[in-house]
Amino acid sequence: MQEVEAHRPSLAANGRNPTGGLLRAEQLVALVPATAIFLVLVLLAALLWFLDGEERETRRINLINDALWVEQALRFAIQSDQDDLAQLAFDIGHGVSLQAAQDRFEHVVRNSPEIVGLAWRDATGAVLMAVPGNFSDRSNAGADVVDRTIALATQSGKNRFSPVFSASDDSNVFELAIPFYRDMAPAGLLIARFSLDSLLANQVPWWVAQRYQVTFESQDGATLSQKSKSIVASGLGRHAILFDPPGGDLLLTVAPFNERTDIAGYALLAAIIWFSLIAIASLIATRRNMRRRSVAEAALREEHAFRKAMEESLTVGMRARDLDGRIIYVNPSFCKMTGYDAEALIGRTPPMPYWLPEEIESTMELHQMVLDGRAPREGFEIKFQRKDGQRFDALIYEAPLIDAGGRHFGWMASVVDVTERKNMADMARRQNEKLAQTARLVTMGEMASTLAHELNQPLAAISSYATGSLKRLEGGDIPHADLNDNFGKISAQAQRAGQIIRRIRAFVRKSEPKFEWVDLNAVITDTLDFMAADLKAHRVTVDNRGGAAIPKCRGDQILLEQVLLNLLRNAIEAMSGTDPAERILSIRCRLQSAEIVISIGDRGPGIAPDAEANLFVPFATSKNEGMGMGLSICRTIVELHRGRIWFRNRAEGGTEFSFSVAVGQV
Numbered sequence: 001m002q003e004v005e006a007h008r009p010s011l012a013a014n015g016r017n018p019t020g021g022l023l024r025a026e027q028l029v030a031l032v033p034a035t036a037i038f039l040v041l042v043l044l045a046a047l048l049w050f051l052d053g054e055e056r057e058t059r060r061i062n063l064i065n066d067a068l069w070v071e072q073a074l075r076f077a078i079q080s081d082q083d084d085l086a087q088l089a090f091d092i093g094h095g096v097s098l099q100a101a102q103d104r105f106e107h108v109v110r111n112s113p114e115i116v117g118l119a120w121r122d123a124t125g126a127v128l129m130a131v132p133g134n135f136s137d138r139s140n141a142g143a144d145v146v147d148r149t150i151a152l153a154t155q156s157g158k159n160r161f162s163p164v165f166s167a168s169d170d171s172n173v174f175e176l177a178i179p180f181y182r183d184m185a186p187a188g189l190l191i192a193r194f195s196l197d198s199l200l201a202n203q204v205p206w207w208v209a210q211r212y213q214v215t216f217e218s219q220d221g222a223t224l225s226q227k228s229k230s231i232v233a234s235g236l237g238r239h240a241i242l243f244d245p246p247g248g249d250l251l252l253t254v255a256p257f258n259e260r261t262d263i264a265g266y267a268l269l270a271a272i273i274w275f276s277l278i279a280i281a282s283l284i285a286t287r288r289n290m291r292r293r294s295v296a297e298a299a300l301r302e303e304h305a306f307r308k309a310m311e312e313s314l315t316v317g318m319r320a321r322d323l324d325g326r327i328i329y330v331n332p333s334f335c336k337m338t339g340y341d342a343e344a345l346i347g348r349t350p351p352m353p354y355w356l357p358e359e360i361e362s363t364m365e366l367h368q369m370v371l372d373g374r375a376p377r378e379g380f381e382i383k384f385q386r387k388d389g390q391r392f393d394a395l396i397y398e399a400p401l402i403d404a405g406g407r408h409f410g411w412m413a414s415v416v417d418v419t420e421r422k423n424m425a426d427m428a429r430r431q432n433e434k435l436a437q438t439a440r441l442v443t444m445g446e447m448a449s450t451l452a453h454e455l456n457q458p459l460a461a462i463s464s465y466a467t468g469s470l471k472r473l474e475g476g477d478i479p480h481a482d483l484n485d486n487f488g489k490i491s492a493q494a495q496r497a498g499q500i501i502r503r504i505r506a507f508v509r510k511s512e513p514k515f516e517w518v519d520l521n522a523v524i525t526d527t528l529d530f531m532a533a534d535l536k537a538h539r540v541t542v543d544n545r546g547g548a549a550i551p552k553c554r555g556d557q558i559l560l561e562q563v564l565l566n567l568l569r570n571a572i573e574a575m576s577g578t579d580p581a582e583r584i585l586s587i588r589c590r591l592q593s594a595e596i597v598i599s600i601g602d603r604g605p606g607i608a609p610d611a612e613a614n615l616f617v618p619f620a621t622s623k624n625e626g627m628g629m630g631l632s633i634c635r636t637i638v639e640l641h642r643g644r645i646w647f648r649n650r651a652e653g654g655t656e657f658s659f660s661v662a663v664g665q666v
């Protein structure tokens, strides 16, 4: 796992270069539409700016034209008044009664609203008549200006306009002095007063007043009169024309109102900007999305590479099948195990090419069991055949394949090649067998003298029966019945000797464990029989409490005898120092839940506390001639029978060794 972890960064680093390159290329591609939109925006702005300039220019020209038109209109009005007044002055010069003059004055003031006053002065300057009556009072504001104008007109003999001045009612006005003559001699002056306000109010037409603010200003910028008080647009400019006559410093200015309400234009511009911003924002979002996607893709690629590396480093074969048993996936390890390519396996339905040809039927049954969900949870072993014909043992664990929606869609098997493991286990087993056999031989060697003694008894009996019979035959006095009896005894003893030898042969024979139904009570009796001579030699009394009804169990008779023999011999040896009257060996055999327990108790010294830990360890012995293999072999044999072995020191002294054997199948 650590190794895999260590590979991760390098995988990531390998994947980063192409990914980085891709990212840059994608970023550049994503920039193109953004740049295009930006350029369109700039061009639009330029176009709008250009159109705005054009419009401003048009409006400026219109303004100048209109301003000139207003000037002309005002001048025309003043000129026309001037012509009328000149006619009036001429008429007065040629004799008009005061009453007639007054009528005509009133007529002029009524019909020409810009003329707010008229006065008739004689050659001395005295006011003969004025409309309105107080028009030429000396107390009037601007009297000086008027006097100067009168003086100038009188001197020059020509019409003269006064500069603009403020009248006593605060209105800005100017006056026109028209000298007239009688019989070629100056006869007086006609003075007409023009109001700037009235001039603007009456002579500027409505369509101009609607669009422009028309103002009379002094040169220093002071407003003298104004048509309309509306607010003027600040940025749209104005046009000023020197309005001379009447006053040398009078300016006529025309300024457009802020009438431009090009809402549609602004709305269009705003919409274009708004949509462009939305387009740019969505582009940015798309780009971010793309970047996130490429990061996710890179992570996915990395994950894929990681999985692949893991998959390739797996020594366990993986094989997935759908619910119909069709192979949908195999990993490289499985391919290596079977020798078939993934292409050759994926899509295959049973029988599979790696099944043993002679076991197609049983394998098919097993296959069906897996598909039915009845495969053993702890896995099962099976033999497979590689493409090259070589066979191997596979340990298979099957697990259901569940998709993201929780649907069961197949079976995943992990396949482990256990050939090597099995070979090793076989070897270990064989070695154990060999060891057990050697131990049996050693035991027999150790028992040789007692066995020889035991064998000697029937042989000696045969010999004595034979010798006795021969002697009596030689004497010729043996009755047929006695001879028959003697031969019977000889035969029985020979059989006993043969039985002893057979048992020794069986005990030391080299064979694989052979499991069969075994009656443990019989095994105990047989072993005790076998050891009868030994027990007798050591003056040991046996207290066999077996014989109770216990079920038969599966086991190897010889191996179980070997366990008993070892334990009995250890017990006998342990009691060598015990008083012969106390040398009691107790044997018990009982059924405890699902196992049969056999206990062998002695009256020896018990096990020393420091020896307890190493008791079942090979070569641990306290005896001079001991090998220390006995208990270790006993444990191996007992475990082979799915049992266990243990001991306890008895309260009354001595040790009790017990072992169990599972009831039922091994």
Ligand code: ADP
Pocket: 566, 570, 571, 574, 602, 604, 605, 606, 607, 611, 615, 620, 621, 622, 623, 625, 626, 627, 628, 629, 630, 631, 632, 655
């Ligand atoms: P060996 O008999 O060759 O020594 P074993 O493995 O059979 O080898 O026994 C190991 C040791 O356990 C013995 O040397 C002995 O010290 C001790 N032992 C075994 N059985 C008994 C017993 N019944 N009482 C006392 N000690 C025992």
